Amino acid sequence: MRPKLAVWKFSSCDGCQLTLLDCEDELLALAERVEIAYFLEATRAELAGPYDISLVEGSISTAEELARIQEVRAQSRCLITIGACATAGGIQALRNTRDHEALKATVYARPEFIDALDTSTPIADHVPVDHQLYGCPIDRRQLLDTLLALLKGRQPLIPDHSQCVECKLQGTPCVVVTRGEPCLGPVTRAGCGNLCPRVGRGCYGCFGPKEAPNTAALAEQLLALGSDRHSLRDLFAGFTGGAPAFQKESQRHDA
Amino acid sequence: MSDAGKIIAAAGLEQLVRLLRARGFEVWAAREQAEALSLQPIESAEDLPRGRIEAAEAGKVRLVASGRDAYFDHTLPMQGLKRLVSPPEERLFACGEDLVPHETPPAATPKAVIGARPCDLVALDTLTQVFQDGPQEDRRYRARREALFLVAVNCARPAATCFCSSMDTGPRAEAGYDLALTELYEPEAHGFLVEAGSAAGGELLEALEGEPASAADRQRALAVSEAAAAAMARAMPSDVEGLLKRAYEHPHWEAVAERCLACANCTMVCPTCFCGTVEDRSSLDGATAERWRRWDSCFTLDFSYIHGGAVRKETASRYRQWMTHKLAHWHDQFGRSGCVGCGRCIGWCPVGIDITAEAQALADALPAAKEA
Known part of the structure; x- marks a missing residue:
């Protein structure tokens, strides 16, 4: 019997789920190895749980989600969070360090209609997770590799080291060193396929903090190279700004 | 083999590229890529970063004009010869459900590198000691190493980050090359002293158009290396x-x-x-x-x-x-x-x-x- 795969959505934009559909050349072969049991973005057919593998997209942003993630966990043998929202709270975690009521009043004409928690938090804050796939959106090859690894019972390849390693494996010249361009690569986890630096852009950290990120030393260097404090505050407060290391560094420059 | 070397004109570099290609080598050299130098295949001496230097200091490497049209005033590409002999990613073996490993066989495209620096030649020797000369030979490394033809360039201008003099690895190549070039950039004559370091290098040197080098020519080349050593700003502390x-x-x-x-x-x-x-x-x-x-x-x-x-x-x-x-x-x-x-x-x-x-x-x- 094929293992049952479910894909769940919490507070998110759907882009990470789309990455699964984006596996156009591999999707049919993959569907022969797993039974797609719950994936509303692809099919309205639903099979009842439990599920062998659950991919969870999105952050916990409402009271309803707070309860639902417990059900998803209970129904899932292996739970994999996918993307910046599920692993770090996403861009919507910007509210975590601000006055939520005031933000609602600024953004919405009728803020009383908004029924959301004051914070947007990663899935792992609420239930145990087995693996995490990072990025905004996640990387297609990493998603496939992780599914194939689970099907074979081997270790998925999800590096914890810096984006710099990916740059140097690719032979991409460092944008900080050659141009003084602000780049979060030295404190950001690898895995994206070197997308931004490869085209000469600084990394904006969508894969979140690497292990032991020295954000303060990087920030000092970027200041010396001409960044101002507000741009540093904003750089660290991007798609994974809710991750503790980045949130703390962002706040250090919010004066 | 002309042991004393030859003096070739600056334009002779193009002949060198042609001769190497005719012998089946893919010719590689430091090339400008995304505001940095990296080792890349070249088609012609025109692809060399002539007149460019990489102004390097701690945490900063910027390509700038050198103010003259010498071919080798730059020093080092971002990564050395390591990429060519020990690639960043490499398949070791594949296996099917019988779990019998099928090793990726050693194979290598013959590559000639023009502009390998003395420090990088020593580095290559260091890598060879690890991968090839140890108790477990890496056969794929050996194949790639043996397929290399190395045209060294003795450094005329150290980068501010260089400290090879204190490590005794440069700025003049002692060994590990097939041919060694010293660029002689003088107002009246721009050319190269070419010396052979191997039989294959000697054969190529014979084919290069030029004049036998005189003792004075070799002295001029030595002076280039001495000036480079004297200009080196950094040093590793002794012991x-x-x-x-x-x-x-x-x-x-x-x-x-x-x-x-x-x-x-x-x-x-x-x-x-x-x-x-x-x-x-x-x-x-x-x-x-x-x-x-x-x-x-x-x-x-x-x-x-x-x-x-x-x-x-x-x-x-x-x-x-x-x-x-x-x-x-x-x-x-x-x-x-x-x-x-x-x-x-x-x-x-x-x-x-x-x-x-x-x-x-x-x-x-x-x-x-x-x-x-």
Whole structure:
């Protein structure tokens, strides 16, 4: 019997789920190895749980989600969070360090209609997770590799080291060193396929903090190279700004 | 073989490229790519970064005009010859459900590198000692190494990050090349002294159009190297091996860790860092698996992972591991230093940590070794 795969959505934009559909050349072969049991973005057919593998997209942003993630966990043998929202709270975690009521009043004409928690938090804050796939959106090859690894019972390849390693494996010249361009690569986890630096852009950290990120030393260097404090505050407060290391560094420059 | 070498005109470089291509070599050289120099295939001497230098300092490498049209005023591409002989990622074997491994056979395209620098030649020899001359020969490494034809260029202008003189690895190539060029850039004549270092190099030298070099020509070439050595601003403190072996518990490692990003850039541009890890991949249908090797770094947490956890969790311990292995324990392991003084780790460190300055800081902080 094929293992049952479910894909769940919490507070998110759907882009990470789309990455699964984006596996156009591999999707049919993959569907022969797993039974797609719950994936509303692809099919309205639903099979009842439990599920062998659950991919969870999105952050916990409402009271309803707070309860639902417990059900998803209970129904899932292996739970994999996918993307910046599920692993770090996403861009919507910007509210975590601000006055939520005031933000609602600024953004919405009728803020009383908004029924959301004051914070947007990663899935792992609420239930145990087995693996995490990072990025905004996640990387297609990493998603496939992780599914194939689970099907074979081997270790998925999800590096914890810096984006710099990916740059140097690719032979991409460092944008900080050659141009003084602000780049979060030295404190950001690898895995994206070197997308931004490869085209000469600084990394904006969508894969979140690497292990032991020295954000303060990087920030000092970027200041010396001409960044101002507000741009540093904003750089660290991007798609994974809710991750503790980045949130703390962002706040250090919010004066 | 003309032992004394030949003087060729600057335009003779184009003939050299043609001769190498005619002998079946893919010709590689430092080329301008995305505002940096990297080793790339070239079609013609016109592809060389003529008139360009990489102005390097700690944490900063910028390509600028040199103000003259010499071919080799630049020094080093971002990464050395390592990429050519030990690729960043490489499949070791594949196997099917019978679990019988099918090793990726050794195979290599013959490559000629024009502009290999003296430090990089020593680095290549250092890598060869690790991969090829040890008890477990890496056959794929050997195939790639043996398919290399090396045209060294003796440095005329050290980058500000260079310290090869103090490591005794340059700026003049002593060995390890097939041909060695010294660019003679003089108002009345722009050309090269070409010397052969191997039989294959001698054969090529015979075919190059030029005049036999005179003693005066060789003296002019030596003067180029002497001027380069004299212009070198950085140096590694003497007896750095002994120094580091007395510094294991020094608080300075913590001071470095305050600045170090543990990003691994230094190890990725180091021409002798040889560490790798292996990763298993499986096919979509689950019927085949592959084992790949890719470059790894002692600056990553996973590198020191053993049963129960990583041994080097702190950045201080990772920097100490890298520096003491490179400069001290390499001597115990391989009978030489692991550092060739190319200075890439200084220039390409995003925060500009300088291995010579850190060694000097330790030297200043520690009493000199007592007489035995």
